[in-house]
Structures are given as structure tokens and as C-alpha cells.
Amino acid sequence: MNIQFKDETFRDDYTFKNSDEAIKRFPFxxxxxSYMYAVNMEPHTPVREGSVYYNSFDVDEHYVSxxxxxxxxxxxxxxxxxxxxxxxxxxxxxxxxxxxxxxKDYPDLFELHRDGDNWHWINKPLGIDDKFTFMDATTLxxxxxxxxxxxxxxxxxxxxxxxxNLWMDAGMVTTQADWSLDFDIGMNFFEWHAPVPxxxxxxxxxxxxxxxxxxxxxxxxxxxxxxxxxxxxxxxSPENYHKWGIQKTTxxxxxxxxxxxxxxxLQTFFRLPRSNALVFPIxxxxxxxxxxxxxxxxxxxxxxxxxxxxxxxxxxxxxxxNRPMIxxxxxxxxxxxxxxxxxxxxx
Amino acid sequence: xxxxEFEPSIRSRPVYGELxxxxxxxxxxxxxxxxxxxxxxxxxxAPKDFFDKAHIIYIPKDSGDKYTDQLKALGAxxxxxxxxxxxxxxxIQRVLADASNGLQIYLSGTEGLMGQAMREATNVxxxxxxxxxxxxxxxxRRMQCVHCKGVTEDVITDPFECSHCGLNxxxxxxxxxxxxxxxxxxxxxxxxxxxxxxxxIT
Amino acid sequence: xxxxxxxxxxxxxxxxxxxxxxxxFKFERTDGGLMPTFSGGAHTVVSMDDHxxxxxxxxxxxxxxxxxxxxxxxxxxxxxxxxxxxFMHNHVKKGMDMTISNPVNLFSLDLRxxxxxxxxxxxxxxxxxxxxxxxxxxxxxxxxxxAVRTKSLGSYVDELTAQHPNDVNVYYDDKKEAIxxxxxxxxxxxxxxxYVCGPKGMIDWVRKSAQEAGWPRETVHYExxxxxxxxxxxxxxxxxxxxxxxxxxxxxxLEAIEAAGVDAPYLCRGGxxxxxxxxxxxxxxxxxxxxHWLEESEHNxxxxxxxxxxxxEGKTLVLDR
Numbered sequence: 001m002n003i004q005f006k007d008e009t010f011r012d013d014y015t016f017k018n019s020d021e022a023i024k025r026f027p028f029x030x031x032x033x034s035y036m037y038a039v040n041m042e043p044h045t046p047v048r049e050g051s052v053y054y055n056s057f058d059v060d061e062h063y064v065s066x067x068x069x070x071x072x073x074x075x076x077x078x079x080x081x082x083x084x085x086x087x088x089x090x091x092x093x094x095x096x097x098x099x100x101x102x103x104k105d106y107p108d109l110f111e112l113h114r115d116g117d118n119w120h121w122i123n124k125p126l127g128i129d130d131k132f133t134f135m136d137a138t139t140l141x142x143x144x145x146x147x148x149x150x151x152x153x154x155x156x157x158x159x160x161x162x163x164x165n166l167w168m169d170a171g172m173v174t175t176q177a178d179w180s181l182d183f184d185i186g187m188n189f190f191e192w193h194a195p196v197p198x199x200x201x202x203x204x205x206x207x208x209x210x211x212x213x214x215x216x217x218x219x220x221x222x223x224x225x226x227x228x229x230x231x232x233x234x235x236x237s238p239e240n241y242h243k244w245g246i247q248k249t250t251x252x253x254x255x256x257x258x259x260x261x262x263x264x265x266l267q268t269f270f271r272l273p274r275s276n277a278l279v280f281p282i283x284x285x286x287x288x289x290x291x292x293x294x295x296x297x298x299x300x301x302x303x304x305x306x307x308x309x310x311x312x313x314x315x316x317x318x319x320x321x322n323r324p325m326i327x328x329x330x331x332x333x334x335x336x337x338x339x340x341x342x343x344x345x346x347x
Numbered sequence: 348x349x350x351x352e353f354e355p356s357i358r359s360r361p362v363y364g365e366l367x368x369x370x371x372x373x374x375x376x377x378x379x380x381x382x383x384x385x386x387x388x389x390x391x392x393a394p395k396d397f398f399d400k401a402h403i404i405y406i407p408k409d410s411g412d413k414y415t416d417q418l419k420a421l422g423a424x425x426x427x428x429x430x431x432x433x434x435x436x437x438x439i440q441r442v443l444a445d446a447s448n449g450l451q452i453y454l455s456g457t458e459g460l461m462g463q464a465m466r467e468a469t470n471v472x473x474x475x476x477x478x479x480x481x482x483x484x485x486x487x488r489r490m491q492c493v494h495c496k497g498v499t500e501d502v503i504t505d506p507f508e509c510s511h512c513g514l515n516x517x518x519x520x521x522x523x524x525x526x527x528x529x530x531x532x533x534x535x536x537x538x539x540x541x542x543x544x545x546x547x548i549t
Numbered sequence: 550x551x552x553x554x555x556x557x558x559x560x561x562x563x564x565x566x567x568x569x570x571x572x573x574f575k576f577e578r579t580d581g582g583l584m585p586t587f588s589g590g591a592h593t594v595v596s597m598d599d600h601x602x603x604x605x606x607x608x609x610x611x612x613x614x615x616x617x618x619x620x621x622x623x624x625x626x627x628x629x630x631x632x633x634x635x636f637m638h639n640h641v642k643k644g645m646d647m648t649i650s651n652p653v654n655l656f657s658l659d660l661r662x663x664x665x666x667x668x669x670x671x672x673x674x675x676x677x678x679x680x681x682x683x684x685x686x687x688x689x690x691x692x693x694x695x696a697v698r699t700k701s702l703g704s705y706v707d708e709l710t711a712q713h714p715n716d717v718n719v720y721y722d723d724k725k726e727a728i729x730x731x732x733x734x735x736x737x738x739x740x741x742x743x744y745v746c747g748p749k750g751m752i753d754w755v756r757k758s759a760q761e762a763g764w765p766r767e768t769v770h771y772e773x774x775x776x777x778x779x780x781x782x783x784x785x786x787x788x789x790x791x792x793x794x795x796x797x798x799x800x801x802x803l804e805a806i807e808a809a810g811v812d813a814p815y816l817c818r819g820g821x822x823x824x825x826x827x828x829x830x831x832x833x834x835x836x837x838x839x840x841h842w843l844e845e846s847e848h849n850x851x852x853x854x855x856x857x858x859x860x861x862e863g864k865t866l867v868l869d870r
Contacts, residue, residue: 086661161657162659180493183491183521185523186525187359190359191359192359193358194358194359194360216653217555217651217652218554238494239494241494241536243536244536248537273585274588275588369763370761447737448768450739450763468739473765474765474766476765477765
């Protein structure tokens with residue numbers, strides 16, 4: 001595998017874009033021409049070499065730039081990374097999981113050498129070479145969760161499991177779809193999902209929780225979620241909403257193909273062995289409408305999904321005002337032809 | 348004044364019940380203003396000698412002396428009336444630090460008082476779901492500005508102005524026990540200056 | 550996806566007679582690799598081939614979670630049981646190849662606790678052994694109260710008292726010693742969590758006493774693996790797979806479903822985890838619910854059954870499986 005890491009920005013001049021290769025492997029979330037919430041869990045096992053589903057933690061061309069953006073967010077607001085005191089053990093679990101998996105899946109990029117508790121971690125893309133003592137936080141520059149998630153794409157929620165519920169007791173959250181870790185930390189599964197419309201009534205969260213409580217060691221699961229974002233802004237946080245919210249009003253029929261992005265979250269779930277906690281990585285992938293429509297199947301289907309989405313969902317996902325313009329843009333790529341089942345662009 | 352009824356809301360919005368005497372080695376009551384009424388109502392059906400093991404911490408706020416004598420008459424082992432929550436909080440912390448499992452906790456009055464007292468209890472390991480609560484009196488909310496993180500006390504309108512950064516915020520039902528506050532979010536981010544008229548929180 | 554946690558091929562590398570009722574078994578990976586890490590209180594499900602009858606029994610891991618070279622379990626012989634423990638005692642020898650499951654934890658420590666108060670009875674000591682090893686490594690604050698029948702039947706009493714003289718208290722039934730629970734529950738600091746594992750009577754007693762002393766439900770943790778109770782044979786129709794099966798006297802409903810070649814979800818096989826919960830489509834008769842999972846209302850409304858431990862008596866039972 002040979003990844004060309006890009007030098008790009010997710011703020012100010014927004015130079016982010018996807019290569020042809022990245023477009024092709026984009027995790028398009030719609031397997032049919034309509035969308036409604038579903039638990040839609042599946043085992044997180046490798047699918048199609050080269051796809052984002054192939055490795056435990058996908059590393060792509062945006063890695064180095066995304067990590068730089070994360071560091072900037074944390075400099076501005078350290079509260080984006082927090083861990084309640086009882087979660088340090090889970091932090092070590094997470095550090096071990098990520099280091100072991102990345103070293104196995106990307107041996108040319110990451111190396112982990114272990115001699116008992118003396119560990120040596122090499123991250124070539126970020127130029128990191130650290131020796132530390134496993135389970136001794138004083139030997140790392142940050143706590144274990146913060147250390148490893150400053151080096152891993154995607155947000156991370158670390159969930160304590162007790163009283164037949166999951167509790168958001170630690171996390172690294174800088175690429176979120178408009179929710180605040182600082183506000184939600186300590187909440188249970190139903191509470192942090194409280195603002196989501198329709199899904200509670202449909203019993204989605206009760207079923208999802210039951211599934212998640214039973215996730216076993218060595219048997220991770222995954223699902224996809226999605227929303228819409230104007231400009232390739234990773235940090236769509238409530239904290240900064242008063243700054244970025246206005247960008248939603250800058251769409252025009254001329255710039256929409258470049259400015260409007262589909263934002264897909266690849267959510268995975270791993271049981272952590274020492275703490276019996278669950279880690280919930282939320283990996284954000286962005287694609288411009290003009291990139292997405294290069295595959296006719298995706299263009300047709302996405303038009304139909306957006307057009308037919310219930311108003312509550314379009315409102316919750318924050319694009320109700322822009323929906324007419326998005327539909328107008330997408331409709332020119334929809335000739336009404338049938339689409340093949342499944343998410344893959346060329347099947 | 349009876350217990351407050353609220354419209355059904357989202358799952359993160361606290362739900363309050365009605366105080367009820369429970370088995371316990373000790374009983375800690377923390378109440379403000381009309382919250383005293385909840386204790387007095389509960390006392391009517393409490394077992395004899397129940398208040399021998401009770402400690403009542405009461406913050407009258409604008410109800411003045413209205414309930415104080417009646418509360419005292421319950422015969423709690425300890426009774427304290429404080430001028431404000433802030434003035435009482437170190438006492439609350441001291442009581443919780445000394446307490447042992449078997450303590451029952453009863454909170455009544457406004458959401459701000461109950462939320463903050465609950466936070467003190469959970470900080471020392473008391474499960475929030477085992478704490479009894481009953482809402483009485485003002486529906487004013489303690490609001491955190493999600494942008495500047497400042498907390499504005501006793502918010503009675505939606506939207507309201509953050510007392511720290513001055514942004515116009517709308518009042519969400521999303522509630523954080525850890526912050527003991529509801530979330531306030533900028534109401535005119537997508538259309539600066541277009542702030543809806545204030546309405547009273549119900 | 551097949552049911553249950555992932556499987557591990559292991560070799561029995563040691564069998565030790567701890568006392569006249571308890572044997573300890575040590576498992577190492579057949580491929581020489583490391584065992585998965587686990588958390589204190591976890592169990593593994595051991596697969597046995599008892600002369601043609603498959604048996605899957607959960608046993609708490611008692612080794613240190615820090616030691617990945619091997620897992621150890623202790624099995625108390627139950628002469629009246631369905632045969633799983635007898636098979637372990639009589640037929641499992643050093644050098645045998647077996648299959649066990651990845652660890653699953655339904656009895657984990659609440660890591661927020663300021664103090665862990667543990668109460669064990671008999672073989673119920675095993676999950677506490679791994680929990681104590683974990684707490685030791687984290688400087689955790691714990692206190693163990695352990696009731697055994699006699700000195701000779703006190704599994705691991707010597708090791709525990711030698712390693713933790715100040716934190717371990719042992720009570721011998723034959724000396725008329727008993728845990729003074731009322732006093733023990735009085736005066737524990739806020740943030741203390743209570744854990745109990747042992748015979749059903751002990752678990753009920755501890756939970757009830759804690760409730761009467763005003764301990765919040767959320768601070769009381771217990772684990773009890775139920776063995777499926779034998780009962781009258783019964784017939785079941787599996788609607789999805791369109792099969793009619795017979796459940797034998799000493800067979801569980803789950804085992805009968807599996808024996809018919811139908812893949813049914815499970816984890817603990819002891820009525821605790823909720824994984825095997827099955828919808829009832831129709832019935833004429835009465836349920837014998839033995840699980841800890843369903844609510845009382847669900848036990849009464851005839852819509853769900855936990856086939857790992859519960860049974861049925863009557864004319865017809867149709868399941869969504």
C-alpha cells in the first residue's frame with residue numbers, strides 16, 4: 001500500500017479535496033433509493049481490499065492533514081478531549097488496540113515493538129518515535145487516550161458499561177456532527193441520543209443498546225451514519241456554531257457542487273479487554289457533491305434520498321433550508337434510470 | 348403549591364417525582380423556596396421517628412420565613428437555613444464526605460438547586476438514579492452557554508442573553524447532570540441579528 | 550455469523566485437585582500464542598463433548614487478567630447436576646485438547662468505586678480472584694468476606710490470607726462462624742460498591758439486606774450462573790426454520806434447538822446475559838422461567854423465553870426461531 005498524504009486544510013481556505021482513488025473508496029451509505037433510521041449493524045470484518053472497511057482503523061490520504069487540524073482544535077479548546085478519572089484503564093486498552101492493529105495493517109507506516117511493559121511506537125507519517133512504559137501515564141506526553149487519538153483519524157467515544165447501559169465517560173471529539181463532548185460527557189446511551197428525532201419512537205435505540213452491550217472481544221461491529229456539511233469543515237462543533245453556522249447561507253447554484261459535502265460517519269464498536277468498556281470510533285469522511293456525482297449510480301440515488309427524506313430528518317441534519325438547492329443540483333444527474341442494489345459505485 | 352407538572356420531553360431532560368420516605372441509616376434533605384412544601388407533604392406519611400436521623404438544609408430564597416417554622420417543627424436532628432446555595436455548598440460537601448452507604452437523599456425545589464446538589468452527591472459516588480427529587484416553584488433554568496461555557500442562573504425566557512459572552516441563546520431541553528445545566532445555543536448564527544421574541548419558559 | 554463469543558483452541562496443561570470437591574484446570578493456546586486480555590470477573594464458556602452429548606458451561610476466570618500465558622478455572626463437582634462438572638472432574642486430563650470461548654464479562658468491577666466490598670460463598674470465590682488481581686495492579690481498595698463450609702473445603706483460603714492478610718476475612722460454617730452482614734453494611738463510605746457471588750440463598754440474603762439498609766440498587770452487583778434445571782420433556786415448533794423438536798428431560802431448550810441444527814444466539818448460557826432471548830409466537834401451557842434477564846411482567850405475559858435455562862409444560866409452544 002502506498003498512500004500519498006496530502007497537505008490540505010479543513011478551515012479558512014478549505015483546500016481539502018478527494019483524489020479519484022479516494023472518491024472511489026468513499027463509504028457511500030445508501031444501499032437503496034430511500035433512507036430511514038435503522039440499527040443497521042454488521043460485523044466489522046474486512047470487505048473488499050482497498051475499501052474503508054478493510055482494516056480495523058482506516059488510514060487514508062487525508063491522515064496527516066486531519067491530525068494537524070485536530071491539534072489546532074485542541075490548542076483552541078482543550079475540553080474537546082476529556083476522560084473521567086475511572087476511564088484511564090480503558091484509555092490504555094484503546095492505545096493498545098490501535099497500536100497493535102495499525103502496526104499489523106500498515107507495517108510500512110507504523111511499528112510497535114514490545115518487551116514486557118517497555119513499548120516502542122513509531123509513527124512514520126507523523127514523525128513520532130516514542131519509548132514508554134505501558135500503563136504508566138507519566139511516560140507519555142498525554143494521557144493514553146489523548147496520545148493515541150491525536151494520531152488516529154476519527155472521533156473516539158469511550159463508553160463505560162454498567163447498569164445495563166453505556167456511559168459516555170471519555171472521548172476525543174473534534175470532527176463531530178454538531179454535538180458537544182464537554183456537555184454530553186457522563187451521559188448514558190439514551191441521554192446523549194436524546195436530541196435525535198423519530199428514532200426513539202421507533203425503538204431504534206433500545207435495540208441498538210442491546211446489541212452494543214453484547215459486543216464481544218475480538219468481534220467488533222460497524223454501521224454508517226451521515227449528514228450534510230457546507231465547506232469541508234471537520235470541526236462542526238456546537239461550541240463554534242456561532243462562527244460556522246453562517247457558512248450554511250453561502251451556497252449558490254454556482255458553488256454548490258464544490259461547497260456542499262456529504263458527510264459520512266463510519267462508526268465502529270470494539271470491546272476493550274481490561275476495562276470491559278466499549279470504544280466507539282466515529283470516522284468522518286467528506287465528499288463534495290461534484291465528486292460524488294462522478295459515479296452515476298450514486299448521483300441518481302443520492303438525489304432520490306435527499307428529495308424524499310422526512311422533514312424532521314432534514315431539519316435535524318441541519319440542511320432543511322438548503323434542501324431545494326441541493327435537489328436542484330442533483331436532479332440534473334438523475335435520468336430516472338434504475339439503480340443497482342448495494343453501496344458500491346460500479347456494481 | 349403542589350409539585351410541578353412538565354410536558355413530556357426528550358430523554359436527557361430530568362424527570363422529577365414525588366418525595367417518599369425510604370429505608371435508610373440517615374436522611375439528607377436539600378431544598379429551596381417552595382421545595383419546603385415537598386418535605387412537609389412527605390412528612391405527613393413518614394414513619395414515626397423518621398426525622399430523628401434527618402438533616403435538612405434549606406435555602407428559603409424569596410419565600411423568606413414562610414416555611415421555616417414548619418420545617419423546624421419536623422424535629423430533624425439537624426436543621427440549617429442558608430442564605431444561598433453558594434453559601435451552603437461547603438456544608439453539603441462536608442455532610443456528604445462524612446456520610447456512609449445507607450444514606451437517603453431527598454432534593455426538592457428548583458431545577459438549579461436540585462441539579463447542583465445532585466452533582467455534589469454523585470461526585471462522592473452516590474448514584475444519581477437513587478436520589479429522590481420533586482420539583483416545586485419556579486421553572487427558571489440554569490443554562491450553560493455551549494459557546495463560552497459560562498452558566499447563566501435563573502433563566503426564565505427563551506431566547507435569553509448569555510450573562511457572560513452576550514450571545515442570544517435558545518433554550519434546549521438537553522441537560523447535563525455533570526454541569527447541572529441545560530444547553531443554550533446561539534439562536535441567530537445563520538441569520539445574525541434575527542432574534543425571535545422572548546417567550547416565558549414553561 | 551455463528552453464535553456465542555469467538556472460540557479458542559486450547560490444551561489442558563494442568564489439572565490440580567484443590568480439595569475433595571474442587572478441581573482447577575489450566576488452559577493454554579494450542580497454537581502457542583497469548584490468550585486474550587480480560588477484565589476481572591469475566592467468564593469463559595467451556596465446550597465439552599460428553600460422550601456424544603455437547604455441553605457448554607460457563608466458568609469464571611480465576612487467573613490474573615495480567616497473565617496472558619494461560620487461563621485457569623475452578624470447577625466444583627456437582628453430583629446431582631446434569632453432568633458438565635462431572636465430565637470436567639472425571640474425564641478432563643492434562644494434555645487434552647478442548648475449546649473455550651473468548652472471555653465475556655457480566656460481573657465487572659465498577660471502576661468508579663471508592664471501595665469494593667466483596668462477599669463470596671464457596672466456589673463463588675472464583676470471579677473475585679481475578680478481580681482482586683486486577684485491583685492489586687491498580688492499587689484498588691477492596692475487602693473480601695468469604696464463607697466456606699470447612700477448612701479443608703476452603704478453596705484458595707491460604708493463598709488469599711497470605712497475600713492480603715488485612716483485606717481478607719474467612720468464615721467457617723462448621724465453626725458456626727457467619728458474616729455479620731448488618732454490621733458490615735453499616736458505615737461503609739459513600740461510593741462503596743458491593744459484590745456478591747455464591748449460592749442463591751446467599752445472593753438473595755445479601756441483596757435483601759443491602760436494600761433494607763438503604764444501599765442504592767446501582768451499588769449492588771451479583772453474579773449467579775444458573776444451570777438449566779431438568780424437567781419434563783416437551784415439544785416445540787420452530788417457526789422460522791420450520792422444525793418440530795423434542796426437548797429431553799436433562800436437555801435445555803437451547804441445547805435442543807442447537808441439536809436440531811438451528812443456529813441460535815447465546816453468550817452466557819446461564820440466564821444472565823440476555824443474548825438468547827426468543828420471541829414466543831404461540832403457546833398453550835405454562836412457562837417455567839428460570840432466568841435473571843426478563844422482567845417479572847415479561848415472565849407473565851407469555852411473549853418471551855430465555856431458552857438457555859427456561860422450560861415449558863403444556864400442549865404447544867411455537868418460537869420465532
